[in-house]
Amino acid sequence: MSIKIITDSTSDISIELAKKLDITLVPLRVIFDDREYFDGLDITNEQFYEMLVLSKNLPTTSQPAPEQFLPYFEEAKANGDTAIVITISSKLSGTYQSALIAKDMTEYADIHIIDSLTVTLGLQLLVRKAIALKKQDLAAEVIIEKLEEAKTRIQLFALLESLEYLKKGGRLSGMSAFAGGLLNIKPIIEVKDGVVNLAARARGMAGGYNKLTELIKQDKGIDNTEEICIGYSAKKDNMAAFIQYSKDTLNLHEYIESPIGSVVGTHAGPGVCGFAYFKK
Template identity: 50%
Template sequence: MLHIITDSTSDITQVQAAREDLIVVPLHNLFGVEEYLDGVTISTEEFYQRLATAEDLPTSSQPSPEEFLTHFNRCKEEGSSAVVITISSRLSGTFQSACIAKDMCEYDEIYLVDSFTATLGLNSLVQYAKILRERGLSAKQIAEELEDKKQKVRVFALVDTLKYLKKGGRLSASAALAGTLLNIKPIIEVKDGVVEVAAKSRGIQGAYKKVMELVEEANGIDMEFPYCIGYTGDINLTQNFDVHSKEYLKKQDITKVAIGSTIGVHVGPGACGIGFFSN
């Protein structure tokens, strides 16, 4: 048997994981002294409800090595293999926890991939791993293919409110005020394993257009690979982006992903974006 293991920053729910034969190891969300397992003891919807009323931004922490070790030991006992695909090591210590767990397990058939991306990009990478498994590739072959293709994965997302960038210290109060008055919408990307501001646009319609321009500048979407659009908070807030992306992609069954806490804590509700493999 070949297991595909990822973490909750992939925004793959536990229900989806069970349906698609995936294993999702949750990160930990902390609202003050209250700790939750991402996607297990707190849903994405509940996270945004708590975020809206929180005085201080919640924080997150990586899973412990023991949380990965439970799954690795099961693989060892079964004589099965696993491909483990985690959030970028430049954004979280999750990959390091998985490395420690593999050393503890002392089992060669565990293959670790540092995705160098997050959220929609990680989701697309995991979906590609699932396709490769269905094609009959071994865990080693899948890991090698992911290492080769992960540099093509891109994520762009527009931010509807500057409130959470300001609360998180990523934007000064004066810059946030000026940006709000001018109706500035930052567009962020995951690049070289970290989150950066890729562009800024005036107004939400301009931001929709700018996201697609950035997609084009990244050589466009390779339609041979999985891709998805995502949103934070209420899906109804992103209907216009949904329509805009469908016009660009010329496809009606685009996968929609509820973006979880990893990116959501910084951008707040109303953000939307796209994750894909570039040409």
């Protein structure tokens, strides 16, 4: 009997890293016109962003079917293992619901599904927290309780090149998107209570870094005893400048660097700088 940690591909943990961390990834799907790809499996980040920029139509994204969770749940049942499943926010995707349906189909009580109320770098932090707690040999109930508390402290901000993709995907109102397109205004979004909100606007990327730092400092600040995750979509050059700025202004030393994959990239677009941390 052991504890198995399962998450979905919007955690932006690569297949290679998942093997190293000893966790299971269930992929979401990205659909370009009539062609379907499994996130992180049969399309690389590089291929995805190239296709995204060239595509006339915004691709769509799709949650995993309950059947994608089933083999892992059946395996846990057969081995008498505990499965802890951590999904993308239920307010952003039906993935959480699919996992619940799969649990009902399995008819096994020792499957615990946590709605992270976050996504991408924030979800990755919660998964990494689960791994760290598991290493402490804590009981499953204690791990679940600690994860439910930890998820309330996760803060995720992202500086976007534009709101174009969020507007196209219907994730923000048209007026917010319109305002974001004016005079080199860079939007900063946050994931709060499981949904995407426009947190601030700034003039240019340098102004964006400044504003982002301001938001982090005024929001209880960073708990430096926990992990921090910084990520980017497509263009790493934006992030290099952002990391340098964060080192100078937030006294940032240790952090995890993570590319942002195709499902989140569909809605956020290229050129994103993301910053996820646990609040004090």
